[in-house]
Amino acid sequence: MKITVDAAKCVGCRICELECSFRHERVFGRSQSRIRVTKLEDVGLDLPHLCRQCNNTPCVTACPTATLSVNSTTGAIVAGDNCSGCGACVSACPFGAANLHPQTGKVLICDLCDGSPACVAGCPTGALTLDSGDSLTAINLEAERKRGQLAEKAATRLLRDWGLSK
Amino acid sequence: MTTYFGYAGQVLEVDLTSKQINISPLDLDLARNYIGGRGFNSARLYELTGPATDPRGPENVVMFGIGPLNGTLTCMGSRFNVSGKSPHTGILGDANAGGHFGSDLKYAGFDQIIITGKADKPVYLLISDDHVEIKDASHLWGRDVTETNLAIKQELGDNSIQIATIGPAAENGVSFAGVYANMVRAAARTGMGTVMGSKNLKAVAVRGTKPVRLADPEALYRLDKQLNTAILEHPDFSSRAKLGTPRNTIPLNLGGFLVTKHFQTAFFENAEALSGELLAEKYNMKNKSCHSCPLHCSRFAVIKDGPFAGFKAEGPEYETIAGFGSRCMNDNIEVVLKCNDMANRFGMDTITTSEMISWMMELYERGDITREEADGLDLSWGNTDTIMELIRKIAYREGIGDVLADGVRKAAERLNRGADIAMHVKGLEIIQAEPRGMKGYALGFAVATRGGDHLRAEPFFELHGDPAFGIEKYGIGETALRLEHKGKGILVKDSGDWCAVSDALNVCKNTMVCMEIAEYDVVAELMKFATGLEFTADEVQKCGERIWNIEHAYNVRLGLDRSHDTLPARFQQEPLPEECRESAGSTVDLEPMLDEYYEQRGWDVKTGRPTRAKLEELGLGNVADDLGL
Numbered sequence A: 001m002k003i004t005v006d007a008a009k010c011v012g013c014r015i016c017e018l019e020c021s022f023r024h025e026r027v028f029g030r031s032q033s034r035i036r037v038t039k040l041e042d043v044g045l046d047l048p049h050l051c052r053q054c055n056n057t058p059c060v061t062a063c064p065t066a067t068l069s070v071n072s073t074t075g076a077i078v079a080g081d082n083c084s085g086c087g088a089c090v091s092a093c094p095f096g097a098a099n100l101h102p103q104t105g106k107v108l109i110c111d112l113c114d115g116s117p118a119c120v121a122g123c124p125t126g127a128l129t130l131d132s133g134d135s136l137t138a139i140n141l142e143a144e145r146k147r148g149q150l151a152e153k154a155a156t157r158l159l160r161d162w163g164l165s166k
Numbered sequence B: 001m002t003t004y005f006g007y008a009g010q011v012l013e014v015d016l017t018s019k020q021i022n023i024s025p026l027d028l029d030l031a032r033n034y035i036g037g038r039g040f041n042s043a044r045l046y047e048l049t050g051p052a053t054d055p056r057g058p059e060n061v062v063m064f065g066i067g068p069l070n071g072t073l074t075c076m077g078s079r080f081n082v083s084g085k086s087p088h089t090g091i092l093g094d095a096n097a098g099g100h101f102g103s104d105l106k107y108a109g110f111d112q113i114i115i116t117g118k119a120d121k122p123v124y125l126l127i128s129d130d131h132v133e134i135k136d137a138s139h140l141w142g143r144d145v146t147e148t149n150l151a152i153k154q155e156l157g158d159n160s161i162q163i164a165t166i167g168p169a170a171e172n173g174v175s176f177a178g179v180y181a182n183m184v185r186a187a188a189r190t191g192m193g194t195v196m197g198s199k200n201l202k203a204v205a206v207r208g209t210k211p212v213r214l215a216d217p218e219a220l221y222r223l224d225k226q227l228n229t230a231i232l233e234h235p236d237f238s239s240r241a242k243l244g245t246p247r248n249t250i251p252l253n254l255g256g257f258l259v260t261k262h263f264q265t266a267f268f269e270n271a272e273a274l275s276g277e278l279l280a281e282k283y284n285m286k287n288k289s290c291h292s293c294p295l296h297c298s299r300f301a302v303i304k305d306g307p308f309a310g311f312k313a314e315g316p317e318y319e320t321i322a323g324f325g326s327r328c329m330n331d332n333i334e335v336v337l338k339c340n341d342m343a344n345r346f347g348m349d350t351i352t353t354s355e356m357i358s359w360m361m362e363l364y365e366r367g368d369i370t371r372e373e374a375d376g377l378d379l380s381w382g383n384t385d386t387i388m389e390l391i392r393k394i395a396y397r398e399g400i401g402d403v404l405a406d407g408v409r410k411a412a413e414r415l416n417r418g419a420d421i422a423m424h425v426k427g428l429e430i431i432q433a434e435p436r437g438m439k440g441y442a443l444g445f446a447v448a449t450r451g452g453d454h455l456r457a458e459p460f461f462e463l464h465g466d467p468a469f470g471i472e473k474y475g476i477g478e479t480a481l482r483l484e485h486k487g488k489g490i491l492v493k494d495s496g497d498w499c500a501v502s503d504a505l506n507v508c509k510n511t512m513v514c515m516e517i518a519e520y521d522v523v524a525e526l527m528k529f530a531t532g533l534e535f536t537a538d539e540v541q542k543c544g545e546r547i548w549n550i551e552h553a554y555n556v557r558l559g560l561d562r563s564h565d566t567l568p569a570r571f572q573q574e575p576l577p578e579e580c581r582e583s584a585g586s587t588v589d590l591e592p593m594l595d596e597y598y599e600q601r602g603w604d605v606k607t608g609r610p611t612r613a614k615l616e617e618l619g620l621g622n623v624a625d626d627l628g629l
Helices: A015-025 A058-062 A089-094 A117-123 A137-162 B028-034 B037-048 B102-106 B145-156 B191-200 B215-235 B237-243 B245-254 B278-280 B318-324 B332-347 B350-365 B384-395 B401-406 B409-417 B439-446 B460-465 B466-472 B488-505 B507-513 B518-533 B537-557 B569-573 B590-601 B611-616 B621-626
Strands: A002-005 A036-040 A045-049 A069-070 A078-081 A127-132 B010-015 B020-025 B061-064 B080-085 B093-096 B112-116 B123-128 B131-136 B162-167 B179-182 B183-186 B199-205 B282-289 B298-302 B310-316
Touching: A015 A036, A015 A117, A058 A089, A127 B020, B010 B131, B020 B401, B028 B037, B028 B384, B028 B537, B037 B061, B037 B080, B037 B093, B037 B112, B037 B488, B037 B537, B037 B569, B061 B191, B061 B237, B080 B102, B093 B179, B093 B191, B093 B350, B093 B537, B102 B123, B102 B162, B102 B384, B102 B466, B112 B123, B131 B199, B131 B384, B145 B162, B145 B199, B145 B332, B179 B191, B183 B191, B191 B199, B215 B237, B215 B439, B215 B518, B237 B278, B237 B318, B245 B278, B245 B318, B278 B298, B310 B332, B318 B332, B318 B350, B332 B350, B332 B439, B350 B401, B350 B409, B384 B401, B401 B409, B439 B460, B439 B488, B439 B590, B460 B466, B466 B488, B466 B518, B488 B518, B488 B590, B518 B537, B537 B611
Parallel strands: B010 B112, B123 B199
Antiparallel strands: A002 A127, A036 A045, A069 A078, B010 B020, B061 B080, B061 B112, B080 B093, B093 B183, B123 B131, B162 B179, B162 B199, B179 B183, B282 B298, B298 B310
């Protein structure tokens, strides 16, 4: 599961940041959010940044206290309670998607909100979308669709042999 | 120790002369009476400045005020207010802009900044949560708004820092210089940038990491989502989201009230060339949004070929398009885009600038000024080279630009001509809305507390064009008909109170007023859920009235009265020409509307001054004492 970002659609409203901070903490604040939007105002670019669920999880590898792990169902990074606020994950993440909470000092990384991301739901332009990305199922569904089409054709021939029109 | 909800709970005071920095707790009585934003600013402005204050002197203040909803999911609560005594008009000054600056001021932990004094050399203020620093800005002085914004971000290594800056126009003492956030979010009118410039204050940069805590988070969130849904489902959503305020050009033209040829007429032949539709078709690449707003009505425009190939910038808004367009008889939209960018970079109010140029063109047309007097410029209508050159000259006070850089009232005095067609009220130049085509707006211009402005009253209601709306809301059908006079005093008072509350909350009038997204009872709920403070709907409305009264008292204390609540003669005496469709033949009959307005306000109808009774009703008995009532 991943959140995909379409920068052309992002208008930089930063509602995603507010939905995130509210979902997790019942406050509104950019610095309490796990998604952060960069705005380059002279070129009109608005770009949301958040965890990309890298396969090689550099943040998990860097964490010295084993606070970070991966949710096997969603692929999201999960933070346990024993974060020491060392910031190793912040340095390790190539995407700037890991932050430390300014009040608690603990790690802030997108956890995909248990499968129903608040930012995606709140985005007014569809710049953020959820890709349930179970690619194996998708490929096999494609094969199933082809089998269905072939079966339709075989059914037409069979009924004709039996003297019936479809 | 009070815990604050909604509000940050702190006011920052900086004196640039002594370099003293003081943080004090927010007075919740101020919140109960004035809500925030423009309310806070106007209340303190009345205390801190007055008749003896030189607007360009160190004793003037420049204040940034925000509201309890800034930084939250409340969709319209993203704006900020800048106030001070105006060097342009000499009366109450304030300006308001959107973008993202207001939110970060809240996250940094401040509801208001009050700046006094004058730095001995150029400085900028850096606010990083509770850490406040006065930093050297000598290397930034002279640089335009865009360059300054990028330079501060680069030197601090922070792309997300919010910056409100002035440009060269303010530094050169142009009286209508503004304060710019996010490069193009212009708190432009009444010269608040000029005040910053007079203090050697180049910019205010702010970043904050604090959250906004709420009294009832779940209830606020639910209400916020409802309001967002109301916006998304509104019949106007589509055109506002796609076109923004430039959607106004064609409808105003079809109604015969688009400002054209310096108010000589109100119909522009080639209005399509200045339309929001054309911008959307050829130039807009994407939408842009203020903080937390799902309407995203701003746009980023690009010019791919022609003389301005490579141009890219956010904007423009309707005022600037009509200002450098139909008001000056120019139908070249690319020149308009360029002019908007020039004015934004120099940091100058486009509305006032458009009056300076179109006024000069009318003077030239009637033989009152020669090319020689205007540095050889050809002031014929629609001369785009002249329009662009005048913008630059004004910003740098060069040649004729020096005469124009103090506004149209002073320019007419200095040139000793053209006062009869100087389109201002109390020194503030009139917007791109023809008063003869909008009688409520006309009254609004006459009585606005910062001069000839439309945002104080924004009586959008009269544009409904169907008496049924007027009968339902006020019992007077004419209130919903823009060409009628009757009931406009009632409408402007009512709409004015609502606009004052909007400015105190720092919400956007596009949604709050024009899309009628909320009413007083909803505001009372927002206040309760966000801040915990209890208001009835009536008490919210009273805050709006209180703001109007303290602002009016500020001006009355400076010597203003009914005689200043007026309109240029053309609007009262010259009927709109035949070509102005439905608006043809129209003039403004101001006096009866003024009578009705003062009655509604509870002010003295003869003098326009507030009454003791009204002031005491609002808890402003001390103000009645000041005015000797």
